[in-house]
Amino acid sequence: MRNFGISLLAALFILTSCENDKGNENNQETEVNENVASFKEIGSITIGGEAAAEISAYDETTKRLFTVNNSGTNQIDVIDLTDPTNPVKLASISLTTYNGASNSVAVYEGKLAVALESTVNKQGNGKVVVFNTSDYSLIKEITVGALPDMITFSPDGKFIMTANEGEPNADYTVDPDGSVSIIEVNKDYAVTTLNFAGFASELTTLKTKGFRVSKKASSFAADIEPEYITISADSKTAWVTLQENNGVAKVDLASKKITSLFGLGYKDFNTAENGIDVSDKDGAIAFNPWKLKGLFMPDAIASYTVSGTPYFITANEGDAREYDGYADIARLKNLTLDATVFPNAATLKADASMGRLNLISTEGDTDTDGDLDELISFGARSFTIWNGNTGSLVFDSKNDLDKRSNDFGTYDDNRSDDKGSEPEAVVVAKMGNKNILFVGLERTDTVIVYDITNPSAPQYLQSIKTGDAPEGLLFVPASKSPNKRSLLVVSSEGDGKVKFFQPDLL
Structure with missing residues (x-):
């Protein structure tokens, strides 16, 4: 029996999705009766390879989708x-x-913002370019930190934020600071770029909470690699x-300051419910x-609020540092165990046991004698809900993502030695x-859907087959959707497909 499954009655439950319709002059509500488990x-479209x-x-405003296309050209497809x-x-x-x-x-x-890493010097500053969605004319070009990897508007549209990953070059001789940029739209796109140097003095404490800095780091600020951003519904x-640091930063938008760093700790795979x-x-x-x-090492992040308490949700993908000048990944069979x-150890090193498992080769030597006293892997093979104020763990999905994928027939055993189903993206939607x-x-080409109304007890709803290697998830609420129906958009980098999903009406 799965430890947080869903009853047959709950699996078939029906919701009424009531959302404000900006286009309705009387400000009435658009009511759409949808089964969220269906x-x-x-629809589908292929835009390249x-x-x-x-x-x-x-x-x-234009009923247009704007999709990154780097398959051979450098463009946004409309x-x-x-x-x-x-x-x-x-x-x-x-x-x-x-x-x-x-x-x-x-x-x-009506404004499209694009995050651009420099093609002249990848370790140099990147850009944000803002276009008009109706005629694609340029509105503004803004300089941000090195390698902006993700971009988002605040819900009120007043801010644009970028997570500037600041990756090193191939031989690890140039490593720019990781940073976040905050752009104030109503102030002629004035930009403030923040690095993490002010938290260097907290490293010892952060390490006790699982926060990780590379042994190759030239500085604390340079080693930090922001990946993804979520902004609270009140835009504050x-x-x-x-x-790569196994952490999450909290940012106050009004003061434009990084207020906290949360170390996410470790996941113990030595339990039946976490078994992999x-x-x-x-x-x-x-x-x-x-x-x-496992270190959680999240990629995407989403957020929501329940009864006044903010929560953030992470997709715990895991990621290695693999460069010509430095790598922190190795198979267990090639490492020395205490x-x-x-x-x-000899039994564990067999290929049919743990031998082929990819480990963080620079972690686990707790007594610094040259062998591993602990085995630490990349990612947690799960999604996790955390308290947004304290960074404390509220709920982890344990091994449910891998098991659900296997039940669904999409689990890829060829990835078992790496990061399993590899949770990449998370999106939260309010439906009713x-x-x-x-x-x-x-890695399993699947989207799995949960009801997380109760943050401490999510309920499984549905598994959905996607294109190859889904990278981006986008939820369009019924009030904004072109056909006034809730719409899930899945962009897949493996096959260049964008797929569209809708729930059944009652």
């Missing part, structure tokens, strides 16, 4: 979504003149994932407990009186 594919469809953003069952490519916005490659897009009321607070498949060579898919820990802690979570799994 999302089905209604691999890397063609990573992230998408929807503009309500898709007409007037009829989501028949999406049509309208145009492309070329980005070659801006000397940057697009990583992310966001839209707010942002949370930023620091993936660690080998791609054992001839089976078996989720068992192992003497192993003979006292692991008297069965329920908070619904969509989790994108990059």
